[in-house]
Amino acid sequence: MGRQRPGTPTLEEVAALAGVGRGTVSRVINNAAGVRDSTRRAVQRAIAELGYVPNLAARSLAGHRADAVALVMTETDWRMFGEPFFTEIVHAVGDALTDTPVQLLLTLVRTDTERRRFVEYARGGRVDGVLLMSVHAADPLPDMLAKAGLPTVMLGRRSGDESVTYVDADNAGGARGAVTYLLESGRRTIGAISGPLDMYVAECRLRGYREALELGGVAADPSLVVEGDDFTEETGRRAMTSLIGRHPELDAVFAASDTLAAGALEALGAVGRRVPRDVAVIGFDDLHPARPTDPPLTTVRQPLGEIGRAMVRLLLEEMEESPVAWRHVILRTELVRRDTA
Amino acid sequence: MGRQRPGTPTLEEVAALAGVGRGTVSRVINNAAGVRDSTRRAVQRAIAELGYVPNLAARSLAGHRADAVALVMTETDWRMFGEPFFTEIVHAVGDALTDTPVQLLLTLVRTDTERRRFVEYARGGRVDGVLLMSVHAADPLPDMLAKAGLPTVMLGRRSGDESVTYVDADNAGGARGAVTYLLESGRRTIGAISGPLDMYVAECRLRGYREALELGGVAADPSLVVEGDDFTEETGRRAMTSLIGRHPELDAVFAASDTLAAGALEALGAVGRRVPRDVAVIGFDDLHPARPTDPPLTTVRQPLGEIGRAMVRLLLEEMEESPVAWRHVILRTELVRRDTA
DNA sequence: TTGAAAGCGCTAACAA
DNA sequence: TTGTTAGCGCTTTCAA
Numbered sequence: 001m002g003r004q005r006p007g008t009p010t011l012e013e014v015a016a017l018a019g020v021g022r023g024t025v026s027r028v029i030n031n032a033a034g035v036r037d038s039t040r041r042a043v044q045r046a047i048a049e050l051g052y053v054p055n056l057a058a059r060s061l062a063g064h065r066a067d068a069v070a071l072v073m074t075e076t077d078w079r080m081f082g083e084p085f086f087t088e089i090v091h092a093v094g095d096a097l098t099d100t101p102v103q104l105l106l107t108l109v110r111t112d113t114e115r116r117r118f119v120e121y122a123r124g125g126r127v128d129g130v131l132l133m134s135v136h137a138a139d140p141l142p143d144m145l146a147k148a149g150l151p152t153v154m155l156g157r158r159s160g161d162e163s164v165t166y167v168d169a170d171n172a173g174g175a176r177g178a179v180t181y182l183l184e185s186g187r188r189t190i191g192a193i194s195g196p197l198d199m200y201v202a203e204c205r206l207r208g209y210r211e212a213l214e215l216g217g218v219a220a221d222p223s224l225v226v227e228g229d230d231f232t233e234e235t236g237r238r239a240m241t242s243l244i245g246r247h248p249e250l251d252a253v254f255a256a257s258d259t260l261a262a263g264a265l266e267a268l269g270a271v272g273r274r275v276p277r278d279v280a281v282i283g284f285d286d287l288h289p290a291r292p293t294d295p296p297l298t299t300v301r302q303p304l305g306e307i308g309r310a311m312v313r314l315l316l317e318e319m320e321e322s323p324v325a326w327r328h329v330i331l332r333t334e335l336v337r338r339d340t341a
Numbered sequence: 342m343g344r345q346r347p348g349t350p351t352l353e354e355v356a357a358l359a360g361v362g363r364g365t366v367s368r369v370i371n372n373a374a375g376v377r378d379s380t381r382r383a384v385q386r387a388i389a390e391l392g393y394v395p396n397l398a399a400r401s402l403a404g405h406r407a408d409a410v411a412l413v414m415t416e417t418d419w420r421m422f423g424e425p426f427f428t429e430i431v432h433a434v435g436d437a438l439t440d441t442p443v444q445l446l447l448t449l450v451r452t453d454t455e456r457r458r459f460v461e462y463a464r465g466g467r468v469d470g471v472l473l474m475s476v477h478a479a480d481p482l483p484d485m486l487a488k489a490g491l492p493t494v495m496l497g498r499r500s501g502d503e504s505v506t507y508v509d510a511d512n513a514g515g516a517r518g519a520v521t522y523l524l525e526s527g528r529r530t531i532g533a534i535s536g537p538l539d540m541y542v543a544e545c546r547l548r549g550y551r552e553a554l555e556l557g558g559v560a561a562d563p564s565l566v567v568e569g570d571d572f573t574e575e576t577g578r579r580a581m582t583s584l585i586g587r588h589p590e591l592d593a594v595f596a597a598s599d600t601l602a603a604g605a606l607e608a609l610g611a612v613g614r615r616v617p618r619d620v621a622v623i624g625f626d627d628l629h630p631a632r633p634t635d636p637p638l639t640t641v642r643q644p645l646g647e648i649g650r651a652m653v654r655l656l657l658e659e660m661e662e663s664p665v666a667w668r669h670v671i672l673r674t675e676l677v678r679r680d681t682a
Numbered sequence: 683t684t685g686a687a688a689g690c691g692c693t694a695a696c697a698a
Numbered sequence: 699t700t701g702t703t704a705g706c707g708c709t710t711t712c713a714a
Contacts, residue, residue, distance in 0.1 A: 011708065012707075020684075021684065023684070023686080023711095024685075027683095027684090030709085036683060036684090039683080039684080053461065053464045054461075054708075055402070055465060055706085055708070056462065056465030056708095057399075057401035057407070057466055057467075058707035058709085059708055060401075060690090060708090061689095061707080061708070062689080062690050062709040063690090063708075064690080090449065101458070103448070103462045104448065105446045106449070107445065108431065108445065114439070118444065120394065120395075120397075121409070121444045124395055124396060125397055126398075126444075126467075352691065353692095362700060362701035363692080363702085364693085364694080364700070364701060364702075365699085367692070371693085375699060396690085397692095398691080398692090399690070399691035399692035400691080401706090402691080402692070402693090402705095402706045402707065403692040403693040403694080403705080404692075405706075
């Protein structure tokens with residue numbers, strides 16, 4: 001039972017002190033036009049004198065909006081806390097909201113209880129829209145929110161025909177470009193460390209790898225592909241170890257994420273191989289490897305800042321307009337040799 | 342203009358469908374006692390049929406509570422995202438709220454704009470209480486919230502006589518114990534890598550170091566102490582380098598955080614010294630060093646789970662009771678030789 | 683340009 | 699055990 005302490009001045013008291021009607025005070029605090037300057041100042045003086053702060057529950061109830069959006073993080077996202085991928089997105093989202101009156105709320109959804117509570121929170125009107133960080137094909141949250149008519153924007157998609165608004169990077173294209181680059185530098189035996197294939201993002205990146213090989217006229221060898229259970233470094237390490245065991249002649253690897261790539265590099269170091277003199281590794285994303293790599297690891301950079309901004313733009317649009325089905329935005333990626341961090 | 346779509350059923354419609362009064366429906370959705378079982382079921386059926394979801398703004402307005410608390414992260418905290426210190430606290434806080442109807446909201450306060458917006462949000466009654474992660478002596482936020490009468494609990498304190506409720510670890514005691522341990526193992530020339538001394542936590546840990554030396558009858562040598570500008574690994578690296586330069590005979594170091602300690606270890610490795618055969622390093626906190634250390638680094642463990650739980654407990658108490666000045670909780674620390682990660 | 687008044691959908695006190 | 703009613707503090711017509 002916290003909340004605005006009893007005794008908090010109300011708009012009505014401000015109106016009384018300023019000698020105006022409630023409507024006028026409302027116009028002033030909402031910066032609405034049509035208030036004489038002298039009146040506005042008088043009201044502002046009264047507000048300052050009383051230390052008035054608008055009651056947001058009342059405003060929501062009357063105004064039918066919360067002036068807040070939620071960015072939901074699932075357990076999986078949570079592991080990415082601290083990684084540039086995550087922090088850059090959140091920072092970009094925060095920046096994009098800076099000039100609006102919209103408060104950004106990060107929420108953690110780890111369990112069914114938390115999911116239920118959040119859905120009640122959101123459907124209850126405490127937020128005007130929801131940003132979803134992750135894309136677990138099995139996650140019921142996107143559909144729950146969409147069904148409830150809540151403006152929702154996802155980062156990434158769950159499948160090829162996603163029916164919720166999303167922003168995604170050109171994963172297949174990025175992967176294709178990366179592997180093409182390896183082929184052009186003369187590599188022929190190129191392994192792939194894939195992410196879990198029940199995630200669409202992993203599927204796309206692996207597809208890009210295959211397309212590049214085909215384009216380059218190199219036969220695909222299934223034993224050159226290892227599917228990881230997740231995107232972690234540990235998985236990358238194990239995948240690389242098994243890859244080298246099977247294919248000592250390996251001269252390049254495409255990893256579906258930077259953490260996988262970092263693990264792969266480490267495994268290479270452990271068996272005494274050098275990068276890229278003996279083996280080249282190409283990652284994805286824009287994560288920095290846990291440890292500096294020298295020579296640098298080449299990666300496919302996602303425009304994280306743009307992704308965050310685009311998510312906010314789409315969300316605000318959905319919040320203003322009436323629900324017009326959904327929209328998708330795919331952003332281009334870029335191949336970079338990253339500086340040793 | 343998102344929010345609960347127009348056409349959302351209201352409590353009144355549920356009451357009508359169930360053939361009962363509004364009060365009864367309210368009692369059912371709030372799990373209040375004093376409703377006949379058959380009535381309750383009838384209401385629940387109506388709720389399900391209509392897909393009713395309570396309007397939280399209306400509930401807040403009438404009920405004078407938000408059923409939400411905010412955990413505020415400042416820019417500095419944000420850098421700790423992903424580190425066990427941070428994630429453990431957040432998880433503990435989330436767990437502690439699991440059996441309550443309270444939604445946890447993480448908010449990012451990086452700029453004055455964001456601070457102002459958040460204060461309006463909080464003072465506007467959208468949260469019932471606030472948890473503060475960090476303790477920057479100069480941060481005006483704690484006092485702003487306290488002055489507004491909002492239940493507030495800080496992790497750590499800004500000075501020796503903190504007037505806002507907080508939970509802290511026994512930093513001086515932990516440091517004292519750590520350095521005593523070094524002395525007892527025969528070390529005599531013990532350096533200290535301190536955090537920025539405008540943070541109370543750093544001051545306490547340095548004080549503990551000095552107290553231990555005094556207790557052990559070892560004269561304090563100011564040139565054995567390096568004050569870092571922050572708690573980062575890089576700072577630890579530089580501090581250790583300068584320490585070794587000045588005192589090649591150094592046989593132990595107390596670092597004010599695990600990141601500092603990790604940096605120190607790295608610097609030791611770079612100059613070809615071993616740990617702990619030549620030099621022992623003791624850190625603080627419960628962070629895992631970025632890289633495994635072998636032999637293990639001894640550290641002072643803070644009970645992070647307990648800290649998070651204690652924060653929630655205090656906050657809920659402050660939310661229920663009338664403001665009774667403030668309360669402080671100091672938790673014991675524990676010296677551990679950590680397993681190689 | 684301003685004031686008055688009608689809700690927004692709920693909780694809680696009071697009656698019945 | 700249940701229905702009725704009076705607000706909670708704001709936004710937003712509609713008049714003036």
